[in-house]
Amino acid sequence: MTTLRAVVTGASSGIGRATVVRLRAEGWDVVAVARREALLAELAHVTGCDTVVADVTSAADVAALAAHVEAGGALQALVNNAGGAVGWDLIGDTDPADWTSQYELNVVGTVRVTQALLPALTRSGRGDVVMVTSTAGHEPYENGAGYVAAKAAAVAMTRTLRMELTGTGVRVMEIAPGMVHTDEFSLHRFGGDTARAAAVYQGIEPLVAEDVADAVAWALTRPHHVNIDTMVIRPREQAGAHKVVRRT
Numbered sequence: 001m002t003t004l005r006a007v008v009t010g011a012s013s014g015i016g017r018a019t020v021v022r023l024r025a026e027g028w029d030v031v032a033v034a035r036r037e038a039l040l041a042e043l044a045h046v047t048g049c050d051t052v053v054a055d056v057t058s059a060a061d062v063a064a065l066a067a068h069v070e071a072g073g074a075l076q077a078l079v080n081n082a083g084g085a086v087g088w089d090l091i092g093d094t095d096p097a098d099w100t101s102q103y104e105l106n107v108v109g110t111v112r113v114t115q116a117l118l119p120a121l122t123r124s125g126r127g128d129v130v131m132v133t134s135t136a137g138h139e140p141y142e143n144g145a146g147y148v149a150a151k152a153a154a155v156a157m158t159r160t161l162r163m164e165l166t167g168t169g170v171r172v173m174e175i176a177p178g179m180v181h182t183d184e185f186s187l188h189r190f191g192g193d194t195a196r197a198a199a200v201y202q203g204i205e206p207l208v209a210e211d212v213a214d215a216v217a218w219a220l221t222r223p224h225h226v227n228i229d230t231m232v233i234r235p236r237e238q239a240g241a242h243k244v245v246r247r248t
């Protein structure tokens with residue numbers, strides 16, 4: 001049987017890293033992509049994955065990624081996972097620069113990588129694009145509007161892409177997680193404030209990166225006539241953005 005090959009962005013930590021580990025364990029060849037070279041080298045050491053150091057917001061980096069992927073043979077899957085949130089402010093107080101950077105990363109970066117790898121995915125005859133969006137893209141909450149808006153745009157882009165690619169043999173699937181306790185997501189959102197980051201997950205059992213990687217792997221391994229349009233995955237104690245039941 002032919003070995004399948006996937007590109008995973010945002011692979012140096014959290015959900016992306018767990019997805020690389022999972023896909024490698026299931027026998028995929030994987031190209032792991034992120035900006036931090038040392039973390040990718042460690043991941044390659046542990047899993048045997050291929051790596052490309054790239055910033056998804058850089059056209060030159062993404063072109064180099066596409067050239068690397070083309071040189072390595074066929075490509076069956078792209079997991080667009082690189083992303084993140086910045087800040088926790090009411091719209092009246094937010095810095096517009098944070099909106100721009102979140103849009104650039106979560107939306108334009110995803111478009112850029114998808115565009116660059118689409119020819120290879122289409123050529124494979126059984127390509128998959130998996131978008132790791134967020135429940136934030138489906139359900140707004142106060143203080144997170146820049147991220148909510150960016151992920152809502154990522155959801156809209158995903159739905160549009162699915163329509164555009166129907167009939168080409170390429171599936172477009174969305175995994176929308178709720179609260180996932182990864183080492184860096186909330187730390188990054190709160191500018192390195194460890195206490196605020198830890199408080200996000202206090203009193204509940206949040207998802208972990210491996211739970212989302214499990215969903216990604218499951219979606220990718222359905223028979224290829226099955227398209228998992230959208231999977232919303234949350235911790236049991238989180239029924240919605242405003243419904244989180246914490247142990248006191």
Ligand SMILES: NC(=O)c1ccc[n+]([C@@H]2O[C@H](COP(=O)([O-])OP(=O)(O)OC[C@H]3O[C@@H](n4cnc5c(N)ncnc54)[C@H](OP(=O)(O)O)[C@@H]3O)[C@@H](O)[C@H]2O)c1
Nearest residue numbers: 010012013014015034035036055056083084134180182185
């Ligand atoms: N954690 C949650 O609660 C949660 C919930 C719903 C959705 N999500 C989404 O799930 C995805 C992964 O989140 P996570 O929790 O695993 O966060 P994370 O641990 O902070 O991982 C983010 C990854 O993206 C990479 N990245 C950031 N900027 C990049 C850029 N410009 N170019 C290339 N790579 C870049 C980071 O690596 P480098 O810094 O090395 O580049 C890192 O590997 C994100 O799209 C996030 O929005 C997370």
